[in-house]
Every structure is written in structure tokens, then in C-alpha cells.
Amino acid sequence: MIETVSNIEPETLARFDAIIDVRSPAEFAEDRLPGAINLPVLDDAERAEVGTVYKQESRFKARRIGAAYVARNVARHLENALADRPKGFHPLIYCWRGGMRSNAMATILAQVGWRCGVLEGGYKTWRRAVTAGLRNSEEALPVILLDGQTGTAKSDVLRAATREGVQTLDLEDFAHHRGSVFGGYINNPQPEQKYFETRIFDRLRDFDLSKPILVEAESNRIGRCEIPKRLWTAMQNAPRITLTAPLAARAAYLLTAYPDITGDKSAAFAAIDRLKPFHSRETLADWRALAEAADWRGLAADLMRAHYDPAYERSRQRGRCGAALAEYNLGELDSATFERVAKEIASALLSAQR
CATH class of the missing domain: 3.40.250.10 (Rhodanese-like domain)
Structure with missing residues (x-):
């Protein structure tokens, strides 16, 4: 039949x-x-x-x-x-x-x-x-951004918030990319644009659109995957929850978040080379030397000071920012902290719905 x-x-x-x-x-x-x-x-x-x-x-x-x-x-x-x-x-x-x-x-x-x-x-x-759902629809999405400088463990907090029952979109997971020049996975290539959109659309179909959706703040491209129009419009005007953490803690965290890079000097060199349009030869040479010496913590700290933190501030000044809902100083970047902050975020979002 x-x-x-x-x-x-x-x-x-x-x-x-x-x-x-x-x-x-x-x-x-x-x-x-x-x-x-x-x-x-x-x-x-x-x-x-x-x-x-x-x-x-x-x-x-x-x-x-x-x-x-x-x-x-x-x-x-x-x-x-x-x-x-x-x-x-x-x-x-x-x-x-x-x-x-x-x-x-x-x-x-x-x-x-x-x-x-x-x-x-x-x-x-x-x-x-x-x-129709992601490019043509003008229906607003109730997005709240999880914002913060590089290395503030936004993805870990987002996943912990999911476990607390918060509706979340993990765009970096869908894109197989961590959203920086170091963000690609060596053995996990990015999906085609259409499949990236399929994963977003399918996830949104499971949501109650009367309740907030927590999304990590991103640029409009994650690697080569472009955030579709309806979601990007919502993200540009969304209220924000901001995470902060000390530079030293962020540098240490990045060593755990990028094990594929720290385990492959050639991948680190390739990522540094992609920064050529933004920095002097001398600066790039210093970063290559840190990678050659396997001083990954020093490299991470210097990259954040000289590249990622200034880029983050420029992006905030250029972009349209929604209301600031809350700020959490994580201090320690460990699983207990992620779970604690996720519980607080979940409680705050639940209170906002009442």
C-alpha cells in the first residue's frame, strides 16, 4: 500500500x-x-x-x-x-x-x-x-542573547541552560564552528547552508514562541554558514545577558575549548595566517613563535588582548544592542560555575514570563 x-x-x-x-x-x-x-x-x-x-x-x-x-x-x-x-x-x-x-x-x-x-x-x-519560516516570515522571534567576550564559556553556559529547561538555539553546534578564525573543527566540516537552516527550522518547530529563546551572540556568519534573515533580525535587537570573566581564566578555558588546535601546530599556524589583514607582520610572527613553543595559554591571552577583545568592543559599538537584562561575572570557568549561572538565568527568564 x-x-x-x-x-x-x-x-x-x-x-x-x-x-x-x-x-x-x-x-x-x-x-x-x-x-x-x-x-x-x-x-x-x-x-x-x-x-x-x-x-x-x-x-x-x-x-x-x-x-x-x-x-x-x-x-x-x-x-x-x-x-x-x-x-x-x-x-x-x-x-x-x-x-x-x-x-x-x-x-x-x-x-x-x-x-x-x-x-x-x-x-x-x-x-x-x-x-518560508526563516527567510520570508516577518513574525518576531522572542530571542535573548547570551553575550560576552571570547573565552567566557558562552557555549557551555548555553548547554547548561538547556539542561535547566531553557529554550536554546546552539548555532555553533548547528554550524560545526566556534565562531572565530580558530573555530573550525579539523575532523568535522561545516554543513551546507541549506542543512544549517534545516537544523534551525526544525529546532524552532519544537519551541513555544510565547517563551524566550536563548541564543549565543554571533556575527551574521559562523564560519561560512549565514544566519538566516528572520533569526538575524531578532538577534540584532534582542535583549542581552552578558558573561564576564578575568583574562587569565578565559585564556586557561580556551585551552580546553580548542584541544584540536593546541594539538596541531599546523592548524594554529593556518588560523594565525588568516589574521594577516588585521595585524602587522611582527605581531603575527610573535604569535607564530608562541604556537611553535606550544605556549598556548600565552597565545590565547595575547590574541584576546590584541585582537578579540578590541573586535568585540568595536562590534558592540557598531551594532544595535537591545536592553541589558543581567550580567554574570563567572570568576572560575568550570562546570559547577556553568550550572550555577545557568540555574540563575533559567530562574530569571521564568520570572520575566510572569
Whole structure:
């Protein structure tokens, strides 16, 4: 049995045992529905070949070649990824726009005896919803910014606030980036822009928009991921909770927050080189020397004094800042402090709702 699914509301998607994206791996890597698994009926090379034949030779030949590839690939999925699925397995299947690829997979799986859903409009239905929600909507978001200079452990406090029941958006987690020239992860590349937006949109769908959403203060780009218009507009005017901490404590904290950099001098050198437009050769040489000597604490402190703290102050002076709600001097940057401050923030936000 094949059913047509016409909406992507969370309660609808939750009815299915699996969401199967049958597009090519390259399409899947760019973006996909949350929680989807990729079981392509055409891989990247096969899709390119079929498309070329369709354009240059004939539609019939392209469909014949494509059907052969689809049959072989679906057979492989039945023998491997789907081999242990029970009789009552109920998947939702989608392709680019709900056409031949998803229906081909659904037809075969239905013949096995599984009840399959096919998403009407395919991936494009999802993407239209994301675009409408994050780029076209002018509905205000109740954002509160968690602000503070580099090294004040904003991400740790944000995660602790999540555990306290505060609605939070961890944009650096979604972007796989810590928001500075040192912020990329060596073994965890950034997602494509569309998938970054998918993660934000999916998270927002879980929120009660009558309650505040705590977001770490960021520039409009986190690495190469751009914060979408609706959220960025809310962040620019949002009230702020500010974290402060002594320079020495921040420098020590950064050694724990950037273990991939301190463990790889070449990564540190590459990040320092990205600061060439902003500092003299002499300053860059000093920083390279500190990295070469593995004086990571000294490097972190000097970078904050000469680069990050001045940049933070310039940004605050240029930007539109909302009301100051509270300021917390963390003193020690450890888990106990993060939990204490998160509890205070959660209590303050709850009080503000009353």
C-alpha cells in the first residue's frame, strides 16, 4: 500500500518508522529532512549519466537505463539496509519533488508488503517550508542573547541552560564552528547552508514562541554558514545577558575549548595566517613563535588582548544592542560555575514570563 503524505508537520513525520531519502548522496549531503537516511536509487554518477542521456539522446533510453540502475540499487538496499525491517515497517519516502525516484522505491517496497508513504512534492516541499519560516516570515522571534567576550564559556553556559529547561538555539553546534578564525573543527566540516537552516527550522518547530529563546551572540556568519534573515533580525535587537570573566581564566578555558588546535601546530599556524589583514607582520610572527613553543595559554591571552577583545568592543559599538537584562561575572570557568549561572538565568527568564 502506498499513501501520499501532503504535510511535514512533526506529528505527521513521527508516524513513520523511517524517513528514506532516495536522492543521490550529493543531494543528500546538501540538505535533507531531519532524521532521514540516504538509500539512493541512483548514485551521483548514475544520476548524471541518466540526465545526460535524457538531454542528448532520448527520454525513453534515459528511463530504461535509469530503471535498470534503480532496480539494482533497491535490491541492494533490501539485502542490506532494509534486511532486518519487520513486516509492520512503515517508511516515508521522498526524492527531489515526489516523482519517479520515490515512487519507484515505494512501489517495490509496497510489493514486499510494507505500507509506504510518499511525500507529495518531495524535498522541495520541505525546502519551501524552511525558506518560508526563516527567510520570508516577518513574525518576531522572542530571542535573548547570551553575550560576552571570547573565552567566557558562552557555549557551555548555553548547554547548561538547556539542561535547566531553557529554550536554546546552539548555532555553533548547528554550524560545526566556534565562531572565530580558530573555530573550525579539523575532523568535522561545516554543513551546507541549506542543512544549517534545516537544523534551525526544525529546532524552532519544537519551541513555544510565547517563551524566550536563548541564543549565543554571533556575527551574521559562523564560519561560512549565514544566519538566516528572520533569526538575524531578532538577534540584532534582542535583549542581552552578558558573561564576564578575568583574562587569565578565559585564556586557561580556551585551552580546553580548542584541544584540536593546541594539538596541531599546523592548524594554529593556518588560523594565525588568516589574521594577516588585521595585524602587522611582527605581531603575527610573535604569535607564530608562541604556537611553535606550544605556549598556548600565552597565545590565547595575547590574541584576546590584541585582537578579540578590541573586535568585540568595536562590534558592540557598531551594532544595535537591545536592553541589558543581567550580567554574570563567572570568576572560575568550570562546570559547577556553568550550572550555577545557568540555574540563575533559567530562574530569571521564568520570572520575566510572569
